[in-house]
Structure formats: structure tokens, C-alpha cells
Amino acid sequence: MNAPRTTRPHRGLTLKLLAIALGSFAFGYALVPFYNVLCAITGLGDQTALARRAVAVEQPDLNRTITVDFMAELPSIGNWTFHPLVRSIQIHPGKLYSAEYFAQNLTGHDTVAQAVPNISPSKAAAYFHKTECFCFTPQRFAKGEARTMPVRFIVDPSLPTYLDRITLSYMFYDDSTHVGAKLIAPPANSRN
Amino acid sequence: MAYAQVAVAHDDHSSHDDHKPHGWRRWVYATNHKDIGTMYLVFAGIMFFLGGSLAMLIRLELFRPGLQFFDPLFFNSLTTMHALIMIFGAIMPAWTGLANWQIPLQVGAPDMALPRLNNFSFWILPFAFLLLLSTFFVPGGAPAGGWTMYPPLMLQGGASFPMTIFAIHLMGASSILGAMNVIVTILNLRAPGMTLLRMPLFVWSWLITAYLLIAVMPVLAGAVTMLLTDHFFGTTFFTAAGGGDPVMFQHIFWFFGHPEVYILILPAFGIISEIIPTFARKPIFGYEAMVYAIASIAFLSFIVWAHHMFTVGMPLAGELFFMLTTMLIAIPTGVKVFNWCATIWKGSLTFEPPMLFALAFVFLFTIGGFSGVMLAIVPADFQYQDTYFVVAHFHYVLVPGTIFGIMAGVYYWLPKWTGHMYDQTLGKWHFWLSAIFVNVLFFPQHFLGLAGMPRRIPDYAVQFTDWNMVSSIGGFGFGLSQLLFPYLIWKCIKHGVPIGNRAWEGAHGLEWELPSPPPFHSWETPPTEAVLARAAVH
Secondary structure (H helix, E strand, O other): OOOOOOOOOHHHHHHHHHHHHHHHHHHHHHHHHHHHHHHHHHOOOOHHHHHHHHHHHHOOOOOOOEEEEEEEEOOOOOOEEEEEOOOEEEEOOOOEEEEEEEEEEOOOOOEEEEEEEEEEOHHHHHHEEEEEEOOOOOEEEOOOOEEEEEEEEEEOOOOOOOOOEEEEEEEEEEOOOOHHHHHHOOHHHHHO | OHHHHHHHHHHHHOOOOOOOOOOHHHHHOOOOHHHHHHHHHHHHHHHHHHHHHHHHHHHHHOOOOOOOOOOHHHHHHHHHHHHHHHHHHHHHHHHHHHHHHHHHHHHOOOOOOOHHHHHHHHHHHHHHHHHHHHHHHOOOOOOOOOOOOOOOOHHHOOOHHHHHHHHHHHHHHHHHHHHHHHHHHHHHOOOOOOOHHHOOHHHHHHHHHHHHHHHHHHHHHHHHHHHHHHHHOOOOOOOHHHOOOHHHHHHHHHHHHHHHHHHHHHHHHHHHHHHHHHHHOOOOOOHHHHHHHHHHHHHHHHHOHHHHOHHHOOOHHHHHHHHHHHHHOHHHHHHHHHHHHHHHOOOOOOOOHHHHHHHHHHHHHHHHHHHHHHHHOHHHHHHHOOEHHHHHHHHHHHHHHHHHHHHHHHHHHHHHHHOEEOOHHHHHHHHHHHHHHHHHHHHHHHHHHHOOOEOOOOOOOHHHHHHHHHHHHHHHHHHHHOOHHHHHHHHHHHHOEEOOOOOOOOOOOHHHHOOOOOOOOOOOOOOOHHHHHHHOOO
């Protein structure tokens, strides 16, 4: 080309663009401390705050005593035995407790059951935290099998003061008549 | 013979400088923008059929519930590789190829500004994909953690993991260098009198896309480098045990990822904005508004990334911010769609293949845009996250959106590149088969997603069978229809009817002032003001 149409050299612009690209690469890395700073300012995902909150729950309020009643119900009579081992306990809010329920499969075949919990009064439900419960998963029972099953819970110390008695009840459904249980149960068990 | 005479006439036109190397040297040492553009487009075509074949295997496995053909790990490799090949191997190189061919012709430049860099950008790609594709044969198989490469799943990839990372590095380098070349060409090599606001909209859309590429591809390179050092060099960017956070990867990845989806679509906006005025025989409605709309979309793309990760756990203020900024994108996008409609309004329309693809683009891309607005709604997204609704959404914007945009561009400029008109009846067959099957393929996936079918699973609950079968039939139909495309191009090159400078009577732009095909070295003498005035009608 005899007469170049541009007086601007390409080199300057190319180097500027290369600098932008390198800057972007650095910016990707800068996002890591940037997010940490952002979280420090806003307190999002703050592990120590979460830990403090966990400790706070561990501080039991020994000045308060609350009665927790356990109930068990069956939708139909005769096929199962299902009852709590202890009917009622006295607890302090903020402390972890454990209770056990006993169940025996009298249906005459291998089956699966699902416990559905209910808390009353319903105002207390938000403060009653089950950390582990046999109601979290379907329970498989062999024909005639009997066993006890645990539930562990904490009552939140911020429970309104007018509440002094909470009832935890379970409805224990035999799931074998439902489609869901057929999918859960292994095929070998469905011969009966 | 008419063909021979036209060919001779072309040779006369620029006989003094039409020397080019022959044989393999022409391609390996290529510095000519047309040759490099052709190589990019051929490469993209090969990758499109390769990625498409993987998609056919995915639809084959999903034709019926149960595991028929592949084990789940290999199925996950199929989805991951399909995405990586289509995004980085088919769509992005196709856009760079179109940029290489068209931008110098459209701004009156003799070539790209940095021809040797151009050669380097292209020749990185075959090696990058050789590396990526060879992961199918290493222990542990191809990457199976999804194209988003989330840790810790990605880190468990076996031998494919570092190979994938290096392949991504190479592709990223290729795109960044290609984008730099586009910017330097547009800013430094425009013909005298070709002011920025006289540039065709395809050039505008590529200028903005190139800036997006330079801004975000390095961020992806950084993110995958962090993965690499986490795995091999003991850093803990994303490892909770060392104080890192796997969610951090999602933030960095999507800071790249959202601008990336606009990188994939913006040049299509440019192409559609060229084709619709040509076949409506009216200037584009609201040229400057179109430029500002592209720029607004590009800006917004940087501040919406977390809408891809609403369900990771985010404060309400964050969710509201990302929801509202995402919805804001609908405004400049709406400006574009309405301007296309206004261009069509009272136009003298004809329906040649490029126009058919362009009209289908406007309609079907808008469907993808609507489902995008649905996904932007935080509480709705909690339901849609990781379901087939998302798959339907992004395939609507990428297949009848981006891919139709690329095809429209090829159908529009193929007569210019080859000097021959193609078989338009065959082109219409290709269009109608594609347009029908693409809807059979992806529309039912909306239903599947709303009914709760998750993404990235080789097996599914029986109630999803019917729509999966329909979708698979659409998939096979769409895949087979695409075979018409290379046949049509081959037929056009071998047996097409020679055509004059202006392949379409309504076409304006500097490329139509050149012979078809343009000489090997074009615009060595810049276009005169009279030519420019005839070309830049908007």
C-alpha cells in the first residue's frame, strides 16, 4: 500500500487492548478479596457470627421449665403398635433433649411407614427444632419387626413466656398402600 | 460460457496484485482476511456437526426412560462436551469468521489490521479442540461436571481436568486476540468518510462484542487457573477446608458467563439488522437507537451475573438487585425487537432464505427472551432452577437465536463470497425443516421443566416420557435437516449461477459495491464519497 490511510499506528491501540485483557485477568483474581471485603462489611456468610448464634442456642435457660408431652396416633387400629416410651418430660429451653418412640409392624408383611409430626399449640412450632427425627425419612420394617426410634430436639429460649406446655404428636402412616412405598421398598420385599 | 467469462472478468479487475500462495501454504501461512474468515467458518461448521452429533446421542438416550445406551458418567460427558464444543468451537469461531470476512469489506479496509496475529488466533483453535476432544480417550473420560465447571465436582475429573483447563486457556487466548484485531481494524482502518455512525450495524455489534470479549475472557482464564492451582498447587480459592468458598467460583464464572451469552448473541442482532432492511427495502428503523441498545445490553450484562445462582443463598437485597437489573435488559432488547418490526412495517417484503431465517430469529428469539424474564423472577426461579425450563430457555436464544443468525448471515453473504447464487429452493427447504423441527425439539422442554424434570440426567421419571419422545424426534429431524446446509454450500460453489456485485436488489453497504466474489485484495483504493453515500443508507 503506497499511502497508508491512517496516521494512527496500530501498536498503541493493540497494547492498550492487551493491557485491558491483562487487567481483566487480574480483576478475576481481585474478585476473591473483593468478595471477602464485601462479606466483612455486610456480615454475609460470617462464620464467627454463625458460631456465636450456635453457642447462643447452647446456653440453656435454666430458670424456665417447660413440659413437653409426647403423643402417638395411628390412622387405623390393629396393624401397628406405636407409642412413646415416656409420656411427658420437663425441659429447659436451649438444651438438647432426646425422646424415643416404640413401633412394631403387625401388618403381616414387610412394609414402610412414615411418621408425620404435629406440634401444638401451633405458635410453639416455630420454636421447636428437631435436630434428628425418625420422621425425616421413611422407616422400613420387616414383618413383625419391633424397634425404638429417636427424636432429638431443642426448644428455642426465645419461646414466648406465656407458653409453658408443648405437645409433640406423631401420626404413623403405613405407606405400603401408597405408590410411593412401592418405589422405596426393594422388589424382593413386595412378594407378600 | 458465462461462468468462465465472469471469472476472467474478476481476474482482470485486480490482476496486478491478486497473487496468493498456492496449496497448503495459502492456508497455513494465511494472512488474508478472506482466507482466514473461510477457515474460521469451515472450522465452526465442523464443530457444529460434531457438537450436534453429541446432542443426537443425548436425545437418543432421553428418548425413553431408563438407561438404554450410555452409563450416567458418559452421559454427563456428552452434555458437558456438547456445550463446550458448541459455545467455544461452533458459535464463537463462526462469529469471528463472519467478522473476518465482512468487517474489512464493510468499513472499506484492505484487510484486518493485524494479519499475522489473525493467523495465530485461528491456528490456536484446532490445537485447543484437539486437546479438548482427546479427553474422550483418557482415563476417567471427558469432563462431566457441566460446561460451568463448578468445583468441587470439576476437580474430580481425572486426567481430563487439566486438559480441559488448558483447552479453555487456548480458546480464550484465541478469542481475545481475535477481538483485539477486530477493534483495531474498526477504529484504525475505516475508509476516510466512514464515520462511526455510518458503520453497518453488524460492524457496530462486533465492536461492542469485541470489547466484551476482552473484558471477560480473561476473567474465565483466571477462574479456571484458580481451579488448576486448587487441584495441583495447594491453593484454596474454592476449598472450604482452607478458607475458600466453592460459591466464589460461581460468582467469578458468571461474571464471565453472563457477558459471554451476549457475546454469543450480539453479532446476530447486527446481522438481522442488515438483512431485514435489505428484504423489506427500507432503511433500518432507528439506527442510532439500535447502536445505543446494543451498548446498553453490553453494559447491563456486567451487573446481572448472580441471576444464574439465585438458589445458592443470597441476601434478599442481592436477589432484588439482580432480579431488577436482569429485567431491565428487556428494555433495550425490546427496543431492538420493536425497531425490527417497525422496519418490516409497510416494507416491500420478499422471503428469500436470509429473510426467512431473520424473521424466524425475531419471533423465536423473543420467545427465549420471554422465558428469560420468567427466569429473572426470583421466587419463580427457585422453581425453575436446574430444570428443563432453563434448557428450553437458553436453547431458544442460542439455536433459533444465534444459530439462525449465523445461518441468515451465511445465506445473505454466500453469493458475495462465492460469486454464485445458491439454490434458493433448497435454502427454503432447509429453513422450513429447521424452523419446524427446532420448535418440536425445544418447545416441549418448557413443559418438561415446568413439570419438574431436572437437567443433566440420563434417566427420568416415567411421566416425562411423552414430551421427551417428541423432543427427541424434533432433535433428530433438526439434526438431519442441517445436512442440507453443507450440501447447499458445496452446490453453490460448484454449480451456482454467477451473480453481479449486488446479490440482493435491496442490499446496501460497501461489500455490495465490490465484485462477487471480491478480489483477493479489496479496497486497496478506498471507496469514494459517492460510493460511501450509496452504501451507508440509514
